[in-house]
Amino acid sequence: MTFADLGLSDELLRAVTESGYTIPTPIQASAIPSVLMMRDIIGIAQTGTGKTASFVLPMIDILAHGRSRARMPRSLILEPTRELAAQVAENFDKYGKYHKLSMALLIGGVSMGDQLAALEKGVDVLIATPGRLMDLFGRGKIMLNGCSLLVIDEADRMLDMGFIPDIEEICTKLPKQRQTLLFSATMPAPIKKLADKFLDNPKMIEVARPASANVNIRQWVVPVTSAKKKDRLRELLSGEDVTNAIIFCNRKTTVRELNKTLQREGLRSSEIHGDMEQSQRIAELDRFKLGDVNILVASDVAARGLDIKGVSHVFNFDAPWHPDDYVHRIGRTGRAGATGVAFTFVTPDDAENIANIEKLTGHKIERLATAATSEEPVSTERTPRKRPVKAKAEPVVEREQPAPPTRQPQSVKPPAAKPAAPKPARPTRATQPPPPKPAPHTDNDDGDDGWNGALPDFLNIKLT
Numbered sequence: 198m199t200f201a202d203l204g205l206s207d208e209l210l211r212a213v214t215e216s217g218y219t220i221p222t223p224i225q226a227s228a229i230p231s232v233l234m235m236r237d238i239i240g241i242a243q244t245g246t247g248k249t250a251s252f253v254l255p256m257i258d259i260l261a262h263g264r265s266r267a268r269m270p271r272s273l274i275l276e277p278t279r280e281l282a283a284q285v286a287e288n289f290d291k292y293g294k295y296h297k298l299s300m301a302l303l304i305g306g307v308s309m310g311d312q313l314a315a316l317e318k319g320v321d322v323l324i325a326t327p328g329r330l331m332d333l334f335g336r337g338k339i340m341l342n343g344c345s346l347l348v349i350d351e352a353d354r355m356l357d358m359g360f361i362p363d364i365e366e367i368c369t370k371l372p373k374q375r376q377t378l379l380f381s382a383t384m385p386a387p388i389k390k391l392a393d394k395f396l397d398n399p400k401m402i403e404v405a406r407p408a409s410a411n412v413n414i415r416q417w418v419v420p421v422t423s424a425k426k427k428d429r430l431r432e433l434l435s436g437e438d439v440t441n442a443i444i445f446c447n448r449k450t451t452v453r454e455l456n457k458t459l460q461r462e463g464l465r466s467s468e469i470h471g472d473m474e475q476s477q478r479i480a481e482l483d484r485f486k487l488g489d490v491n492i493l494v495a496s497d498v499a500a501r502g503l504d505i506k507g508v509s510h511v512f513n514f515d516a517p518w519h520p521d522d523y524v525h526r527i528g529r530t531g532r533a534g535a536t537g538v539a540f541t542f543v544t545p546d547d548a549e550n551i552a553n554i555e556k557l558t559g560h561k562i563e564r565l566a567t568a569a570t571s572e573e574p575v576s577t578e579r580t581p582r583k584r585p586v587k588a589k590a591e592p593v594v595e596r597e598q599p600a601p602p603t604r605q606p607q608s609v610k611p612p613a614a615k616p617a618a619p620k621p622a623r624p625t626r627a628t629q630p631p632p633p634k635p636a637p638h639t640d641n642d643d644g645d646d647g648w649n650g651a652l653p654d655f656l657n658i659k660l661t
Contacts, residue, residue: 198221200213200218200220200221203221203230204229204230205229205233206258208295209292209296211295212292216291216292222246222247222250222251222404224240224246224247225248225250227251227404228252231400232378233255233258236376237396237398238252238380238402239384239400239401240378240381240403241380241381241382241402242402242403243382243528246404249285249350252274256272257289257298260272260321260346261296263321267319268317268338268340269344270301270316270320270339270343270344271320271346272348273325273330273341273348274323274347275330275347275355276324276325276350276351277350277351277357277358278354279326279475279478281350282302282303282324282325283302285350286302299318299319300320300321300322300324301315301320301324302324302325303323303333304325304475305328305329305475306475306476316338327355330367331363334370341367341370341371342370344371344372345372346377347377347378348377349377349378349391351380351381351382352380352381352388353381353388353521357519364391365395377397379392379396382521383521414511414531415536415537416538416539416541416563417540417541417563417565418541418551418562418563418564419540419564420543421542421543426514426542429542430444430514433512433540434492439492439509440491440508440510441510442509442511443492443495443512443526443529444492444512444514445515445517445526446514447497447517448496452468452470452496453470456468456494465490466490466492466493467484467490467493468495469494469496470496471498486505494514505529508532510530511526511527511529511537512539513526513542515542516543516544516547516550516551518550520553520558523558527539540565541562
């Protein structure tokens with residue numbers, strides 16, 4: 198089957214051919230004809246299978262005839278992140294270059310003035326993130342009652358980011374008579390409930406088992422200690438045939454530190470994370486796409502929707518906390534039928550995370566042999582934690598002291614914790630001679646019950 202068999206227009210086929218594609222992917226072959234027939238669609242497909250084109254291509258032909266009006270978009274595509282929205286906009290530019298369709302991109306982090314100006318002219322396709330769309334709708338800058346086609350993309354990601362209430366509200370602002378397309382990598386219960394509520398007799402299209410990893414990606418688990426991560430990464434970057442690579446970290450601070458380390462070692466690396474302005478993130482992505490840098494250190498902000506051709510390797514410098522993120526991370530390579538390699542560094546503390554990933558994907562990931570520079574193999578099997586056992590103290594043997602000549606040794610009570618006015622320590626016979634005139638005995642709390650010294654002269658009285 199070719200794209201010509203799917204019922205697309207000649208202008209659209211020309212643009213697809215010039216983009217280098219001739220054979221549709223399974224999700225495209227199944228979804229495009231049904232979308233052209235105006236059916237509601239639920240598309241379940243793993244990342245990297247071309248599902249963006251499966252709704253962009255038929256939408257271009259559907260919207261080819263019609264007229265847009267000011268502030269009333271004819272179609273709406275909801276995306277969870279700015280990067281995904283920008284990626285879909287690029288697809289419309291690429292495939293719709295022989296159609297006269299207007300488009301607007303509503304995302305945060307960029308000037309709202311340009312977006313409002315585009316809306317005033319009228320747009321055929323509105324691509325938006327839920328937050329910015331709700332903001333403009335609340336200001337009365339946009340009307341959705343003329344929207345006849347809705348696409349909810351990456352629905353499971355929308356769920357993770359807490360956008361489902363916003364999507365439900367947006368759906369209530371749209372006409373009831375519309376076509377709705379929902380695409381997701383997984384189908385958790387809240388997404389199923391959303392589909393049942395807002396889709397009309399949808400056609401279910403599932404081209405891969407939910408959350409399965411791309412079979413074109415060779416996957417490795419790299420057992421390593423936390424202290425050896427950077428050394429192991431350096432070995433793999435130098436030893437592997439790395440054309441370009443994306444390195445994922447769990448924390449933004451790790452992204453920044455690792456990028457600085459790689460740059461100090463002379464590698465052409467850059468970084469992208471959520472603390473950067475949108476314009477900065479786009480600029481760094483463009484540098485990576487153009488080959489100015491060949492290593493991109495990223496947080497999960499780049500895990501979904503980035504369609505960059507020729508990414509040869511993905512490195513999970515940190516094992517992802519959520520199993521779904523693993524599937525999306527490694528999906529940045531092995532795209533559009535190409536092959537790729539994915540390495541995931543796993544410390545003993547990551548054993549549970551990797552077990553959850555293998556449970557989700559349904560297969561055991563092959564372990565990479567321990568590096569020659571490693572001191573000893575690192576086990577990734579989960580072991581129960583043991584509390585440290587305190588060593589028993591050795592018994593203290595006190596030096597035996599000579600007993601006093603006239604009394605048995607008395608037990609010594611500990612001194613008071615905080616005496617009001619401590620007295621100087623009483624000298625003992627063992628350390629210094631007794632004073633020539635000892636003071637009369639008084640009761641105290643130092644543990645002595647009586648006098649052990651010689652009898653004073655004033656008490657040496659003969660009784661008659």
